[in-house]
Every structure is written in C-alpha cells, then in structure tokens.
Amino acid sequence: MMSKTTTALATLAALGALSGAAQAEIRLGVSVSATGPAAFLGDPEAKTIEMLVEQLNEAGGINGEEIALTLYDDGGDPNKARTFATRLVEDDEVVAILGGSTTGTTMSILSVAEDEGIPFISLAGAISIVDPVRANVFKTPHTDRMACEKIFTDMQAQGITKIGMISGTDGFGASMQAQCKEVAGDHGIEILADETYGPQDADMTPQLTRIRNTDGVQAVLNPGFGQGPAIVTRNVAQLGFEIPLYQSHGVASDAFIELAGAEAAEGLRLPGTALLIADKLAEDDPQYKVVTAYTEAYKAKYDQDVSTFGGYAHDAFALIVDAITRAGDSEDPQAIRDALEATSGLVGTTGTYSFSPEDHLGLDLSAFRMLEIKDGDWLPVE
Amino acid sequence: MTGRNKWISLGVLALLIALLPLFFPSGYYYRVGALIFVNALSVVGLVILIGYAGQISLGHAGFAGIGAYACALAPEHLGLHPALAVLLGAVISGVMAALIGKPILRLKGYYLAVATLGFGILVSMVLTNERALTGGPDGMNVADLGLRSLLRDMGWRLSGGEFWYMICGVVLLVGAWLALNLFDSPSGRAMRALHGSEVAAATVGVDVPRQKLRAFVISAVYASVAGSLLALQNGYITPDVAGFMHSVEMVTMAVLGGVGSVLGATFGAAILTLLPQVLTVFAEYEQLVLGLVMVLVMIFLPQGLLPSIARRLKGRDE
Numbered sequence: 001m002m003s004k005t006t007t008a009l010a011t012l013a014a015l016g017a018l019s020g021a022a023q024a025e026i027r028l029g030v031s032v033s034a035t036g037p038a039a040f041l042g043d044p045e046a047k048t049i050e051m052l053v054e055q056l057n058e059a060g061g062i063n064g065e066e067i068a069l070t071l072y073d074d075g076g077d078p079n080k081a082r083t084f085a086t087r088l089v090e091d092d093e094v095v096a097i098l099g100g101s102t103t104g105t106t107m108s109i110l111s112v113a114e115d116e117g118i119p120f121i122s123l124a125g126a127i128s129i130v131d132p133v134r135a136n137v138f139k140t141p142h143t144d145r146m147a148c149e150k151i152f153t154d155m156q157a158q159g160i161t162k163i164g165m166i167s168g169t170d171g172f173g174a175s176m177q178a179q180c181k182e183v184a185g186d187h188g189i190e191i192l193a194d195e196t197y198g199p200q201d202a203d204m205t206p207q208l209t210r211i212r213n214t215d216g217v218q219a220v221l222n223p224g225f226g227q228g229p230a231i232v233t234r235n236v237a238q239l240g241f242e243i244p245l246y247q248s249h250g251v252a253s254d255a256f257i258e259l260a261g262a263e264a265a266e267g268l269r270l271p272g273t274a275l276l277i278a279d280k281l282a283e284d285d286p287q288y289k290v291v292t293a294y295t296e297a298y299k300a301k302y303d304q305d306v307s308t309f310g311g312y313a314h315d316a317f318a319l320i321v322d323a324i325t326r327a328g329d330s331e332d333p334q335a336i337r338d339a340l341e342a343t344s345g346l347v348g349t350t351g352t353y354s355f356s357p358e359d360h361l362g363l364d365l366s367a368f369r370m371l372e373i374k375d376g377d378w379l380p381v382e
Numbered sequence: 383m384t385g386r387n388k389w390i391s392l393g394v395l396a397l398l399i400a401l402l403p404l405f406f407p408s409g410y411y412y413r414v415g416a417l418i419f420v421n422a423l424s425v426v427g428l429v430i431l432i433g434y435a436g437q438i439s440l441g442h443a444g445f446a447g448i449g450a451y452a453c454a455l456a457p458e459h460l461g462l463h464p465a466l467a468v469l470l471g472a473v474i475s476g477v478m479a480a481l482i483g484k485p486i487l488r489l490k491g492y493y494l495a496v497a498t499l500g501f502g503i504l505v506s507m508v509l510t511n512e513r514a515l516t517g518g519p520d521g522m523n524v525a526d527l528g529l530r531s532l533l534r535d536m537g538w539r540l541s542g543g544e545f546w547y548m549i550c551g552v553v554l555l556v557g558a559w560l561a562l563n564l565f566d567s568p569s570g571r572a573m574r575a576l577h578g579s580e581v582a583a584a585t586v587g588v589d590v591p592r593q594k595l596r597a598f599v600i601s602a603v604y605a606s607v608a609g610s611l612l613a614l615q616n617g618y619i620t621p622d623v624a625g626f627m628h629s630v631e632m633v634t635m636a637v638l639g640g641v642g643s644v645l646g647a648t649f650g651a652a653i654l655t656l657l658p659q660v661l662t663v664f665a666e667y668e669q670l671v672l673g674l675v676m677v678l679v680m681i682f683l684p685q686g687l688l689p690s691i692a693r694r695l696k697g698r699d700e
Contacts, residue, residue, distance in 0.1 A: 034666075035666060072662050073662070073666075076622075077622055078521065078616070078618060078619075078620045078622060079417075079612065079616060079622070079623070080658065082413075082616050082618075083410075083413055083414065083417060083659070084662075086409070086410050086413040086543065087410045087413075087659070089410075090408045090409035090410035090413075090543070091407075091408045091409075091410040091411075102520075103520040103521070104519070104520055104521045104618075104620040104622070107520075107521060107523070107618045108616060108618050111616075111617050111618065115542065126520060169510075169511060169513075169518075170519060171518060171519035171520045174513050174518045174519070174520075175518075175520060
C-alpha cells in the first residue's frame with residue numbers, strides 16, 4: 001500500500017502540485033505490462049520494483065536521497081508504452097527508465113530513451129534490443145540465442161547431434177526458433193524436423209508424431225511459453241517417446257510442472273536461472289545471498305512465489321541503483337548512463353552483469369543453469 | 383446541417399488544435415494531442431459509415447493495420463518513400479474494402495458486425511503469422527518520414543511531439559472537412575436516406591448497395607491513413623494496431639462522442655484517449671470505468687455526448 005501512495009505522490013509531484021518537494025528525490029520511471037496479455041511478465045515485475053523501492057527508501061535511499069517511483073501500466077500495448085515513456089521523460093522528468101516487459105513495448109520505449117538521452121533498462125528477451133548496441137539501452141534477461149546455446153551445449157555433452165524442433169508461433173517461440181536454427185550448426189546439431197503450433201492449440205500429437213516418424217531424431221526441443229509447452233510435454237508422454245525432451249527458459253516456473261503433470265514432465269531438461277532452485281543453492285554459491293534475500297522478501301510481502309520475470313526487474317533495479325550510487329549525481333541521466341555502462345561484476349538473480357561499450361547485456365552462458373525435473377521438482381544437472 | 387454549421391464545426395476544431403498548445407505544460411501533451419487526432423481521424427471515418435450510412439463495422443482496425451504495415455513494409459521492400467507508402471496503404475485498404483464490402487454489406491445488423499469482425503481478425507492473424515515479412519508479434523521498425531529533418535535543415539526546429547501534433551492536426555482537419563462536405567453532397571444525402579429506410583431510399587432511386595459500399599470504402603481509407611500516421615509517429619509497429627480491441631475502441635469513441643457528428647467523434651476520441659492517461663494511478667480499474675461510462679452514455683445520452691449536450695444547451699428538441 002505504501003508504494004501505491006508513493007506512486008500517487010510521485011505523479012502529483014510531477015503534475016506540479018508538489019514540485020517543491022520533488023527536489024531531493026531521485027525520480028525513477030517504470031513502464032511495465034502489469035495487466036493485459038503480458039501480465040504474467042509485468043505483474044511480478046511491477047510488484048518487485050515497488051517492493052524494492054520501498055525497501056531502499058526505508059533503508060535511507062541512495063546517498064541519503066529517496067527514490068520517487070513513477071510506475072505506469074502499459075497493458076502490453078506498444079502505443080501506450082511509447083506514450084508513457086514520453087510522459088516519464090517530458091512530464092515526470094525521470095533520470096532513468098526501467099521496463100518494457102515485451103519486445104514490442106521495449107522497442108517503443110527504446111526510441112524515446114534514445115532521442116532524449118535517458119538510460120533505459122529493458123526487461124524483454126529479444127537480441128535486437130542490444131544488437132546493435134544503442135548508447136542508452138541496456139537489458140537484463142539473457143537472449144533466446146543464449147538459451148539455445150546452453151541447450152545445444154548440453155546436447156553435445158550427451159552425444160546428441162540430430163534433433164526435432166516444435167515451436168510456438170507466439171513472439172517468444174518464433175524468436176527462439178529462429179535463433180536456435182541460426183546457432184545449431186555451431187554446435188554440430190542438425191535439425192531434422194521443424195514443426196510449429198499456435199499458442200491456443202490444445203493438441204500437438206500430429207506434429208509430434210511426424211517428429212517421431214523422422215528417422216534419426218535423438219531429442220526434441222520445444223521453444224515456447226504459456227500453455228503450449230505443457231501440452232507438448234503431456235503429448236510426448238502419451239506418445240511414449242523414448243528420446244529426451246528439452247524445454248526453454250520460457251516455462252521455467254513451478255506452475256509449468258503443475259500444468260504438465262509431474263509424471264509427464266519427469267526427466268525433461270531446460271535452462272533456467274538460480275531463482276528456480278533458490279532453496280537448493282549452496283551457501284557458497286555467488287548468487288546465494290541475492291537470490292534468497294529476494295525470494296524471501298517477495299514471498300513475505302505478496303505470499304506468492306517469485307518468477308524469473310520478477311527476477312529480471314530485480315536485476316534492472318539493482319543495476320540502476322548501483323549506477324546512480326557510482327555516478328554521484330542523481331540528476332544527470334548522462335552520468336548515470338556512463339556509470340551503468342561501467343558496471344562490473346554485479347551479482348543479480350539472473351546472473352552476474354558486466355557491461356561494456358560493446359556489450360549492453362553483460363551476461364554469459366554461466367548465467368543459465370541446466371535443470372532437470374525429478375519427482376515434480378527442479379534439480380540442477382551436473 | 384447547413385453550410386454555416388459546417389464552417390462553425392471546422393472553425394472550432396481548427397481553433398482548438400491551434401490554441402491548445404499554448405496551455406501545454408510539457409512536451410508530453412503534444413504526444414497525447416497527436417494520438418487524439420489520429421484516433422479522431424479513424425473515428426471520423428466511422429461517422430461516415432455508422433452515422434451517415436447506418437452500417438456497422440467491428441473490423442476497422444484491420445484497415446488501420448494495412449495502413450500501418452504499408453508504411454513499414456513499402457519503404458523497406460519497394461524502396462518507396464514513406465509518404466507515398468501512406469497513399470499505397472490507403473489504396474490497398476480502399477480496394478480491399480471494395481472487394482470484401484460487396485458481399486458482406488448485403489448482411490444486416492449482427493451479421494454485418496460479425497462479418498467485419500472476421501475481416502479484422504484475419505488481417506491481424508496474417509500480420510502475426512507472416513513472420514518473415516512482418517516480424518510477427520514482436521513487430522517491426524518503421525522508416526522515418528524524413529520531413530522533420532528537412533524542416534530542421536530549413537531552420538525550423540521542432541521536437542518529435544510538436545511535429546506530429548501539427549501533422550496529425552492538419553490531416554484531421556482535412557479529414558473533417560471532407561466528411562462535412564460529404565454530409566450535404568448527393569452521396570451524403572443518399573447515405574443518410576438509406577440509413578433512415580433502405581426500402582424508401584431505393585424507392586426514390588438511391589442505389590443502396592453502391593452507397594453502402596461507398597461509405598465502407600471511404601471509412602476504410604480514413605482508418606488506413608490513421609494507421610499509417612500512427613506507425614510513422616511511433617517508428618515501430620506491432621500487430622496490436624489491427625487487433626480486435628482497437629476496432630472496439632474506435633466504435634466506442636464514435637458512439638460515445640456522437641456517431642452522427644464529426645465534432646462529436648473528435649470529442650469521443652479525445653475522452654477515450656485521455657482517460658487511460660488520467661486514470662494511471664488506478665490502471666486496474668480503467669476497463670471498469672470505460673464500461674461504466676459507455677453504459678451510462680447509452681442509457682442517458684443515446685445520441686452521444688456532444689449532440690446531447692448541444693441540444694440541452696439549446697433547450698429544445700431539433
């Protein structure tokens with residue numbers, strides 16, 4: 001509730017009603033898709049940022065200055081996202097923007113941030129956000145290409161060279177399908193079958209039968225998120241596949257195991273972040289402290305489990321706080337951007353970030369952990 | 383509506399567009415203004431279709447999608463200038479409207495609504511699934527119009543917001559002027575006649591299918607140009623622009639403001655564009671407020687906000 005009030009106050013302040021009081025604050029802008037079709041991304045992101053701002057302000061803020069958060073819900077609509085980004089920059093006069101839950105909303109916010117020279121940390125996956133590198137645009141989630149590489153590396157270790165792919169036609173599945181096909185050759189993987197399904201489809205048996213009937217397929221890979229991968233997992237079990245099934249990081253949540261059924265999901269592998277196995281991390285794991293602090297605080301406040309997506313927001317916030325602290329000047333977007341680009345070795349829930357002028361993603365493959373489902377729970381492979 | 387009324391409507395609109403910026407506290411308001419004008423433009427098209435000719439469409443976002451993606455695709459693949467792409471989009475939309483309008487405008491009421499709805503959803507599905515061409519649900523970049531940098535070279539510096547506020551304002555004025563002219567033209571009279579009674583209109587010699595089709599094509603071109611302006615302004619476009627909710631939004635704006643009046647349509651567009659901006663603090667209830675406003679207007683002001691208020695002010699029935 002506290003944070004709602006903060007948001008309201010920030011809005012009022014920006015409207016000029018409290019313009020005097022806004023002086024000693026650090027104005028931070030957020031636009032995420034807390035409602036609408038992308039709410040499963042934006043809702044945990046919004047909650048995470050509100051919680052973290054509250055925590056930080058209670059602890060005394062950054063160098064004595066509190067954060068005034070202005071959070072807008074763009075409902076997953078790129079057009080709205082652009083309007084809110086304009087509003088954050090022009091009207092609320094924020095020094096940095098976090099958000100852009102989807103690739104579409106991110107691309108809309110991105111051009112405003114670039115035009116106005118405001119640092120922007122995106123929470124969306126597509127590689128096109130940071131490639132080519134844009135001066136003011138950073139992002140926290142690993143790319144689909146990295147997920148493909150992680151999966152293919154694991155396949156190589158298992159001696160798998162020929163696979164069948166079945167991908168969703170939603171934005172996530174489509175993007176990952178394309179990326180996987182691009183990097184498959186580098187890992188000596190041959191894609192023998194390439195099937196797709198619509199995000200609302202209720203049965204993928206025909207596509208899977210075709211994959212099974214393709215000679216030489218040694219594993220199945222399913223890029224996609226939402227209900228599709230759960231149905232694929234069930235269908236694979238029903239058809240009695242004897243080859244391993246790989247899912248993507250898009251389904252890395254406990255809800256997926258519930259949806260697919262623990263029995264059907266037994267033994268499938270996917271690349272996920274440390275957040276998923278928070279309770280199984282070793283105490284000397286570099287991410288142990290960050291991950292447990294976040295998961296426990298979130299659970300205590302919202303009585304919900306954390307998700308990978310909320311983790312992206314957590315890391316974006318940690319990055320911007322770190323940058324503002326080092327920049328020394330909380331009023332100058334340019335100084336904050338420079339500090340952000342100089343980020344080195346910041347441990348987040350997704351991985352360890354080190355930005356450079358050539359790399360605005362700052363993660364490597366070690367950010368992913370290969371997980372396997374055993375008895376309805378996630379276990380790290382190795 | 384007499385000739386004098388037409389100029390009053392246009393004058394009011396022009397004055398509002400020209401004078402409002404004097405009260406803008408920041409650049410963000412130019413962006414909202416430009417959005418209002420874009421929405422108003424497609425709603426003016428719907429005024430012709432719904433208000434004049436009495437036909438319904440729940441698929442006009444499909445035409446907005448065609449206009450928007452014409453601006454995104456034509457410069458990239460055909461090397462066409464974005465300004466020409468707007469025209470190309472309008473032509474494609476017009477031809478599409480003529481082709482599909484011929485069979486489906488024979489339908490009435492719900493059936494027509496469902497048929498147009500189907501068209502809109504088809505366009506949005508094509509845009510979503512033709513990934514190789516449109517970038518799929520993630521959308522694609524739109525080339526810059528180039529006019530702003532041209533003006534800058536001539537010594538006229540405009541921010542992006544100011545520039546698009548002007549462009550959209552001018553296009554809306556032209557659109558409103560054309561729509562108001564149509565009202566008293568022979569075609570406009572024929573459309574309004576068939577709105578009243580198709581049988582009566584046919585009896586006095588109105589070519590009913592032809593006039594319906596004409597209204598449908600004109601309104602499709604309006605939606606297409608609005609979609610193009612949106613794409614050029616945002617510099618990035620996703621299939622959401624052709625989505626079903628966008629169609630519903632357009633019709634809601636038209637009905638809310640007053641479906642028979644060009645000025646009312648602009649008013650409706652303004653309210654529904656502003657509402658989400660004003661209600662950000664409780665965004666979760668935005669849909670609820672929208673629905674409530676809609677229900678109240680339908681019950682108490684069935685002709686729409688502006689015409690009802692205007693009548694109240696005059697103090698008598700027309």
